[in-house]
Amino acid sequence: MFVRLGVILVLTGLIMVGYTFFYYMDVPKRIHSVTFMVPPRNKAYFFNYFANNRIRVIMESSSSSKYNIKMYSPDFLKGIGDDKQACIYDRYNVSSFSFRVDLNQNGIYTFLIGNPNSFPIKLSIKLFYLSYDRDFVRIGSSILILGLAILFFSKIIEKINGYRLS
Amino acid sequence: MSSKVFVRLLFWEFKKGFRVPVIEIISLLALYVLFSSAIQFSSSKMNVGEIRLDVYESFSESLAMTLGFSFLSLYNVMSIVYPVLVANSFAGEFSRGETRLVFSYPLRRRDIFLAKTISFLFVPYLIFLIYALFMFYLVGFSFTRFIPYIFIISLIVGFLQAFFIFSLSLIMALYVKDAAISFLASVLLLYGLDYASRGVNPPIKYFIPPRCFEFVFMSMAGRMSMFSGYFPYVASMYIIMSLLFFIGSFFYFCKVMEV
Numbered sequence: 001m002f003v004r005l006g007v008i009l010v011l012t013g014l015i016m017v018g019y020t021f022f023y024y025m026d027v028p029k030r031i032h033s034v035t036f037m038v039p040p041r042n043k044a045y046f047f048n049y050f051a052n053n054r055i056r057v058i059m060e061s062s063s064s065s066k067y068n069i070k071m072y073s074p075d076f077l078k079g080i081g082d083d084k085q086a087c088i089y090d091r092y093n094v095s096s097f098s099f100r101v102d103l104n105q106n107g108i109y110t111f112l113i114g115n116p117n118s119f120p121i122k123l124s125i126k127l128f129y130l131s132y133d134r135d136f137v138r139i140g141s142s143i144l145i146l147g148l149a150i151l152f153f154s155k156i157i158e159k160i161n162g163y164r165l166s
Numbered sequence: 167m168s169s170k171v172f173v174r175l176l177f178w179e180f181k182k183g184f185r186v187p188v189i190e191i192i193s194l195l196a197l198y199v200l201f202s203s204a205i206q207f208s209s210s211k212m213n214v215g216e217i218r219l220d221v222y223e224s225f226s227e228s229l230a231m232t233l234g235f236s237f238l239s240l241y242n243v244m245s246i247v248y249p250v251l252v253a254n255s256f257a258g259e260f261s262r263g264e265t266r267l268v269f270s271y272p273l274r275r276r277d278i279f280l281a282k283t284i285s286f287l288f289v290p291y292l293i294f295l296i297y298a299l300f301m302f303y304l305v306g307f308s309f310t311r312f313i314p315y316i317f318i319i320s321l322i323v324g325f326l327q328a329f330f331i332f333s334l335s336l337i338m339a340l341y342v343k344d345a346a347i348s349f350l351a352s353v354l355l356l357y358g359l360d361y362a363s364r365g366v367n368p369p370i371k372y373f374i375p376p377r378c379f380e381f382v383f384m385s386m387a388g389r390m391s392m393f394s395g396y397f398p399y400v401a402s403m404y405i406i407m408s409l410l411f412f413i414g415s416f417f418y419f420c421k422v423m424e425v
Contacts, residue, residue, distance in 0.1 A: 004186070008193050015197055023205055136205065139304060 006151035013144025020136045030129035037122055038067065038115040044123075045112055055129055057111075059099045062122040066095045072110040172277055179285040183255055192290050195243045196297040203236035204301045227316060234320025234383055237298050241360070241376040244290070244331045249352035251286045252335040256419075258345035266425040275420040287332045291325060298324075316387045323383040330375065330404055331356060333411035340415050340423070369393045372400055379404075 024030055038044045061067065073089040089109070092099065103109060115121050259265045268278060302317060335352040342348040356375070363374035372381035372393060378400050384390040385397035 004189065008190055011190060011194055012197055015194060016201060019198070019201055020205060136304070 002150055002154040006147045006149075006154060009143050009147025009150065011147075013140045013142070013147055016140030017137055017144065020140065024129060031126060033124060033126040035122065035124045037120045038113050040115060040118050040120050043112055043114045045110060055103045055127055057101050057103065058126040058128060059094070060124045060126070061094070061097060061099075064095060064097055065117050065119070065121060066093065067121055067123075068093050068114045068116070069099070070112040070114070071101070072112065171273075172281065175273065175277060175281040176284060179255070179281045180289065183251055183282075183285055184289065188251075189289075189293065192243075192247055192293050193297070195247070196240060196294050199240055199243055200233075200236050200297050200301045203232060203239070204304060230316035230320070231387065231389070233298065233302055234317055234323075234387070235380065236301075237294070237317075237320045237324045238327065238376065238379055238383060240294055240324065241327060241331075241356075241379070244294075244328055245353060245356040245360075247290050248286070248328070248331045249335040249338075249349045249356070251290070252332065252339050253345045253349035253352070255282055255286060255339075256336065257339040257343050257348045260343045260425070261345060269425055276416075279416055279419045283332075287328065291328045294324070294328075295321065319386045320383055323379050323386065326382070326401075326404060326408070327376065327379045329412070330408045333408045333415070336415045337411045340418055369396050372396055373403070375404075 036044065059069075069092040071090045071092070090101075092101070111125075113123065259268070269275065298321070334355065335348070338352045338355075339345075339348040342351060359375050363371055363377040366374070371377050373396075381390065381393075382397060382401050382404075385394050390397070
């Protein structure tokens, strides 16, 4: 029974790690983009659902006009009604065609984009997954190691006792 | 018969039915189907719009719908797993002459039938359930903050789907009494229904498996605006049909079948 459990865990871990690895090898699956308008003297929100900690956000605007970004940490949405200022992760004032930021924490980031100009800004946001999803790989490899440990110790105990564990 | 003997019978059926590669293969098929949709969800969602207080609810609903559909997409896996198990256990044992041997023991047929049913219906479903809950946890959903009622609906509809496939395979195995032919007949029928459901338009489409289970799931989750009036008919039709298959098999196995 322990051997079977170990084998199931090893295969589960292998599938998780292998599938994640091969899934992210396909580059088009690692890039997602969306384009939207920020109205004049107004704000727009953008969420990235399930950013893993290897994600790069690239924002491209149609002109070099100024706009500002408030980036809220994943705690922001969890703590609605609490102190929102405490959740501001970073602020940026952008005045170029392209802006880039790397996220380093898992979860839903919220971007509040403010347009102080008297004309709308067209923004194109690209999410680029730099690498595999670390959570999946981490949990998959943990399951793999757990399965190997169960297999290994069941074999050792089998040798010591002289019979198979059931 | 004491409950102790029944439990031993249950374990015996379990050990016999789920030999070494069986559970492993079921687990891996379930993992592959569920994990592929979980990873697609984790890397594809983003939204632009106003920030709302219920953003987490809408997000959790969307996640639960995705995982619910991935759970129902186990139809293809179930269409292989249940016919194999049932054909091997009921028809295979009959053709090998093992049923005659088992019936010669001081065991009631009812208990043998129930032990087989519990083993072969609930154990694969339990494996699917464990992997579905694991995926639910893996993609970061919090069980404490919101009640994942949509996902629970999908588990119930998934059980109805499993019960339908099991009952159909059961009646086929008892009717044909040959493992290979009953397996082929069940699988071809289930896949044929799947193929047929793609070629017809709603609302007839929603009466054919596996679309009928997706339809019931979406109606129960409140996501079906058109044709939702058909929901009680579709749900009751498949519940009654599965029960009829199951009860018919039970009476045939216990009262009529000659070995």
